[in-house]
Amino acid sequence: MLKRIFTVTAIGIMLFANIFPNARAQTAAPLTREELQAQIEQKNRQLDTINNQVQTAQKNLEATQNQTRTLQKEITQLNGSIKQLDLNILGDAISVQKLNLEIDSLNYDVKDTLSSIDDKKQAINKLLVELQKNDGGAPNLLMVLLKNGTLADSIMETQSMVNLRSQLSLDIQNLSGLSRTLNDKIKQSSQKKSEVQLHQKNLAVRKEIAADQTATRKITLVQTKNQESTYQQQLADLKKQQDSISDEIGKAEDQLRASFNTGLLPTKRPGVLAWPLPPPIRITQHFGEKSYLYRNKPHNGLDIGIPIGTPVFAADDGAVVAVDNNDRSSRQKYQYGKYILIKHDNNLTTLYAHLSRQIVSAGANVKRGDLIGYSGNTGYATGPHLHFGLYWAPSVIMKSIPPAAGLVPIGVVVNPEDYL
Structure with missing residues (x-):
């Protein structure tokens, strides 16, 4: 032995x-x-x-x-x-x-x-x-x-x-x-x-x-001719166009909400989703909060203040269903700007918006924690941040809403903080 x-x-x-x-x-x-x-x-x-x-x-x-x-x-x-x-x-x-x-x-x-x-x-x-x-x-x-x-x-x-x-x-x-x-x-x-x-x-x-960002700064000064009055006129035109986009999204959401079945959502608990950003997390606007930027309408996602160029990660395993851009130029910035939409197996779909870079493609499968892009200030926003949205997956549709470029994701929104 x-x-x-x-x-x-x-x-x-x-x-x-x-x-x-x-x-x-x-x-x-x-x-x-x-x-x-x-x-x-x-x-x-x-x-x-x-x-x-x-x-x-x-x-x-x-x-x-x-x-x-x-x-x-x-x-x-x-x-x-x-x-x-x-x-x-x-x-x-x-x-x-x-x-x-x-x-x-x-x-x-x-x-x-x-x-x-x-x-x-x-x-x-x-x-x-x-x-x-x-x-x-x-x-x-x-x-x-x-x-x-x-x-x-x-x-x-x-x-x-x-x-x-x-x-x-x-x-x-x-x-x-x-x-x-x-x-x-x-x-x-x-x-x-x-x-x-x-x-x-x-x-x-x-x-x-x-x-x-350096190029955007130069374009901004050239197109406004460094005149505040010109800038304010451009801003007013942009706001009017964005208000029209928001109204159309609101109507579509109301129609989709009529068929919303809360019983199909996963149980609310922490950890269902991972935070899409590295710590520390600084929430600048919670879900449902009202803001002048959205004409005092409830906010449909979670805004996290973060420097431009911060890595953004997938909140859970899933399939990338959309990688798009609603902006037409550095001055014509609409809705979500550069965004990524990921559908998960638990009847949830996550939205990562206002990105500066997207490094995944539609149709790709991602794992929880995978690097998918970098935060930015694209779209209709007042400063650098990540808009993290959450939808009831069966309700999500993609719609063309001019003057926004590309397609805009619309669906029944859910509070992300119920699952983070």
Whole structure:
């Protein structure tokens, strides 16, 4: 029985050695552990400073959203958004540097763990050899007594073999623990490499969005000729058109609500849906609240204040049913602007509106937490935010409502906070 255990253990050691054949091939970081840790802490301090500046800029932007709309206010908001984007671009670059330093530090841990595994393997092999010399480690007391001649020597030899077996058992347990540690370290390294890729993607996208915001600022000044009166006339025309769109949506919603069956909705409870944005969450307008922007009509979704270019994630598994844009230009902005609509299996459909970028296509299947786009300020909005809408899925229709471009999603709206 003991021989079988030793054989299985030895095979397990060889198999484990083959699981990570390239682990030792990793290039050691040129910095020491202490230097790496010092640089990681420095990057953390830099990120804290940047995050504080981003949050301050966001609060300043949100403070202006309820102010009277003027040309100067819009230019101030555009400048604020560009500043936020520049800060977040810098933050992404520093995050990539920090993650790479953490990966280098993990490489040290992997190297040390592999060295400990090698030591344990050698110790186990040595114990196996010693025990094999004694007939597989099963002491025959009569043979030991005849060989040694005295009872004391026989007892000492028998105890020595018992100690060898105990040490072997302990070494095998330690080896098992080291293997789990190695797996954890390699998993952490893999996760950090995925985070590096995400930050690199965010950085590239945010640079594009910053260029868009700069272009919008220029177009705004050119088309208004930097005149407040021209700007106000354009604003009045836009509001009149948007009011007409809102009226048509309201009529369609009333008709759809007549067939609304609340029994088909999932039970209201937290966690049915995940928040579509990373924390911290700042709700600027709750579902059902009234606002001058919507002529004191109840708000049909949840507005979350967030800097332009913030990653937006799918609230649950589902199928992307629409990826569209209601804007005709940077000055003719209607309803939801760039939006994504996802249908879920629980009779709910989620809407992600006012985006700056959409990175999924209609017909795609997404998982809860998948990156689907980036927040923005497209559509009819007073400032950067995400409009998160929730519909009773069977009621959703897509309708053309000029002058809005594309199709506008309409359906029986549900309070998102009942499921977040």
